[in-house]
Structures are given as structure tokens and as C-alpha cells.
Amino acid sequence: MLRLEPRSAPSRAMVWLSPLLALVITVAFGVAIFLAMGKSPLHGLSMFFWEPLKNAYSLSELALKASPLILIGLGLAACYRSNVWNIGAEGQYIVGAIFGGGVALLAGDNTSHAIVLPILLAGVVGGMVWAALVAALRDWFNANEILVSLMLVYVAQYLLDYLVYGPWKDPEGYNFPQTKIFADPALLGHLIEGTRLNWGFPIALVAVALVWVFLFRSVQGFRLQVGGLAPGAARYAGYSSRKALWTVLLMSGGFAGLAGSLDAIGPLQQLTPQVSQGYGFAAIIVAFVGRLNPVGIVLSGALMAMFYIGGELAQSRLGLPNAMTGVFQGLLLFSLLACDTLIHHRIRFKR
């Protein structure tokens, strides 16, 4: 019989091998699904793992999709490191898009291009407001942040629905629930001619560096991680768990809101009820698969973006449901958590 035995020291190799192993398991399931659907697995897998990488244009699309995932994942990693279970980034992203989009609607054709800055700032504020609700309810009422942040996702979605079906609806939009397309000055320009890549990607990379410094080189970052790992020790050292709670929630809300506003004036160019494609939830997986490490999050963000692009391609070219993306994402996290057991345990064969 197979038995798990604790290792005397965590395996350093497994820390890196576990995500790869999880990916292998996920791919194996993918092959099984393709076979079950009567599609060629090789063809199917190429949609996910080759098409998104095959040329410069595909790579630029990958970077475009990965940027919001990386930004949101960074904030969530800070939360989870300090044991704050914010799983409502989806709502914070949507409110960021609403706030940013609201400012963008004010722009006309003659507005200065500098309006992009207030738009992004509004996005950050929007995400922070939504996350602050979670922090406040947790801090003042001791309400469980998992449930509160999640309920706020539904509230945010209805708020967005209200705006695009109601006061913000484009009168010339043939009664579709959507705002008018934002004026040119409010839109993010393309960084490279012929691609849709915009400033979101460089901003995400800068954020990676900032969060890395914050987590691993600042006293604040150290304190909140101690609070997450050893609350007792943190209390003894006089580190405030309240301060950590507010810091990480405002930070992750701000990042998610920034991502929302970047997408609104980037690829989307208007608000519709489908502003988010589940980026807030996918970013939870990004954070975990990236080992809650900013650099790892860049890689896992790219991987998750591959799943998104692959899912779209599998839909348009193979006629497979787009929900494949979600299946792969959930499977990846599930197998990662299982594989992580091998960091602290080894498998022994025993009779």
C-alpha cells in the first residue's frame, strides 16, 4: 500500500517540481477530455500550448491577457501570505472598471490624452473602496472576509448591470446593454504597431518589482507575513494584525481595480455586462500556482492567459465549449494542492 511519510526537511526540488507535475496532470486530463469529445488531443493541446506562443502577435495577445491576471494575482498573493482570504477580486476588478469607465465616459474627442491618468486612478480607488468594505466589516464586525468579499462580487455585477442597462446605456447602441465606445483620448494606445499590446503590460511588470520589494525587502512586508504565519508571534512582537488586514486588502483591491480600468480603456473600449471573464477568480489560481511569489506569478499569469486564449481558439476552431478554460484552471489548482503534499511528505511503498 502507498503511504505518505513526513520528510525531515521540506524538499526544495518539489517546490519547483510540484507546479510542473500539476501541469502534467492537468494536460493528461485535457487529453482525456479531447478524446472523450472525439477530437484529436494533439490538435486540441496545440490550441492551448502552441498557438498562443507561435509568433510575435500571439505573444503580444498573451501579454495583453496576462497583465490583469498578474496584477490581480500580486495583490491576492499579499493577502494570502498574511492569511487574509480575499476571494472577491472579481468584484474589485468590476468596480475598478466601473469607476475608470465612468471617468472615461466624460472624455470627448477634444479632451487631453492626460485623462488616462485620472481614469486609472479612479479604477484604483474603485477597487480599494470595494476591498475597504471587506476590511471594515472584518475589522469592526469580525465578519468572515471570504463570504463578504464573495457576496460583494454579485453586488458589483448587479451594479454594473444597472449602469449599462440604465443611466449609462448608449442611446445609439440599438438598445444593447452597453455604454458608448470611449472617446479616443480616453483609450490606451497600442505600444507596438499591429498589436493590441498597451501600457498595461509594462505597468504589471513594474507592479511585480514593487510587490517583490514590498514583500521581501520592507519591514511592513515582513510584519504582515509574520502575522500570517505566526499570529501569536506577531502579537508578541507588537505587529498590528488590523494594519496588515487593511494594508493587504487595500493593496489587492487597488491592483484589481487598476486591472479593471486598464481593461476597460484597453481591449474593451466600453462597458458591457461581460466586462470580466472571471479574471478575479482565475487570479486566485495564478497566485497559488505562482507560489504567492511575484516572479512566479508572472509565469503562472502567462500560463493562465494561455488557457484563456486556448479556450477561445478551441471554441472557434474545434467547436468545443469555452468552459474548457475553467475546467483546466480548476484542475490545475486542484492538482497543484495535491502535488504540494510531496514538498513535506514522501511516498513510501509499504505492505
Add this chain to the structure above:
Amino acid sequence: MDMTASLIATTLSAGTPLALAALGLLINEKSGVVNLGAEGMMLMAAVIGFAVALHTGNQWVAFGAGAVAGALLAGALGLLVIWLNTNQYATGLALTLFGAGLSAFIGIDYVGKTLPNFQPLDIPVLSQLPFFGPALFRHHLMVYLTIVLAIGLIWFFDRTRAGLVLRAVGESPESAHALGYPVRRIRLLALMCGGALVGVAGAYLSVIYTPLWVQGMTAGRGWIALALTTFATWRPARVLLGAYLFGGVTMLQFFFQGSGMQVPSQFLSMLPYIATIVVLALMSRNPLWIRINMPSSIGKPFTPGG
């Protein structure tokens, strides 16, 4: 039908899936395991229940399929959190994300299909009573079974040896282990039983409550059910009351709309979620109130001899 009677009737039927799921999660939590996968499990059970009801034309087979789906997914969750000691929050979330994706994947062929109309149960004589008849006695059998279940759980936890052991496993797994009880097996069993109930709740949603399949149709009911266990402070009777309260809030929006009040429908649709937050905050404010019944080892892994 009398307006009040109809409000009571719709409240009972809207509260039933919440109550079923929350009672299942209560069993999980009493054994010390938090199940954040509930939303995903409900979705999976909903799509499987719908498919089975469509192919067999039998609602009870559909409920059974939902229960099996819920129990199996809970078993998978259990293997990870109970034997591999993975983080209960992260693993449950993974299950929810997986369930949301896979249910949409499976359900793609079922969108737009309609089920035969499964008639509610008309209790003879009683259903003919004025007011009380339409309000209380013309429901689906599952509505009454849910009430029986809650009473049964009160009896189980307070009066039976098995219930006592289950509570001991959730309160102090170390002591239960020292007394010779197989803590991990009991937890797995509790998780799977609770999962089966969550599954029945999912199947009830897609087969009876709104007899259709739409992607993401549980609309957060799995999460609301989780919140219900907290503000019921882990008491089955309060879970039942809480579920009907929420069923009522869900129904209130239709009455607002019917009354001609000029409130945008989206704000009314927000009500159940906002109510969850508000009630959760009010209940959590008093730590004593919460802790007095909370299973002490909730969310914590246990390794025998570890």
C-alpha cells in the same frame, strides 16, 4: 391566491435548497471540515440532476444522481484536505472553480431544454383549507423532507451516540483519536453525507425550483448556505429559519416589482447578497455568540500521532 399566502408559499420553496445545502454544510463543519467547494458541487449536481431528469423523466432518480455527484466531489475534497492535509480554503475554492467550469462544459447541450412538469404534492383536505392550504400544503415533497431532516439532525446531534462522536471529532480530534475513534474516516463520512445533501439541493434547483439549466444558475446559493451555518451558530433549527428568511428576501424582489415601485430590478436582485453581508456582520459582532457553538477544530488539519 392571497398575497401573504403566496409570499409564504414562495418563501418556503425558495428557502428549501438553501436549507438543504446549509444542513449538509453544517454536518461538514460539525466534523471540523469547512467546505468552500459547496457552490461548485451544487452546480455540478444541478447539471447532472437536470440531465438525469431529462433522460429518465424521474425526479427521484435525478435527486439521487445529484446526491451521488455531491458525495463523490466531497469525497475528492476529503481525500485532499483530510489525508493530504491541504489547506481547506484553497482546496474548496479549487473545487468550486472546477465545478463551475465542468458544469458549464457538461451543460452546454442542455441549455434551453425543458423538463416535464413535476407536480407538487397536494395534501388531501389540508391543501383545500383557505389561506393555509395554498401557503403550506401545496409544496413539493422535498420541502417537507427538509424540515424533517432538520428535526432529525437536532435529534442526531443531541441524542445519539454517533452524533456525539461526530461532534467530538469536530471539537477535539485529539481526544476522539485517543478514545480510539477513526477521526479521518469519520470526517470523510461526514463530508460525503453533507456533500450528498448539497447535491440534492443543487438537483432541486435545476429540476424543481427553476426547471432549467443555465450556466452558473446557483447564483451564489452555495456561498449563502455557508454563511447560513455561521449565523445559525451551528444549530439546525436556526439554519432552517435562516434559510426561510433568505428565501423570503429572494422573493421580496418580485413583490416589489409587482407592487409597481420604481426601483431598478438590479438593486432588488442585490438584496439577498447584501442581506447576507449585513446579517453576517451583525451575528459576528459578538465573538461569544459565535464561539459558543462553533466546532473548535474547524478548518484545522489533523494527523493521528502527528
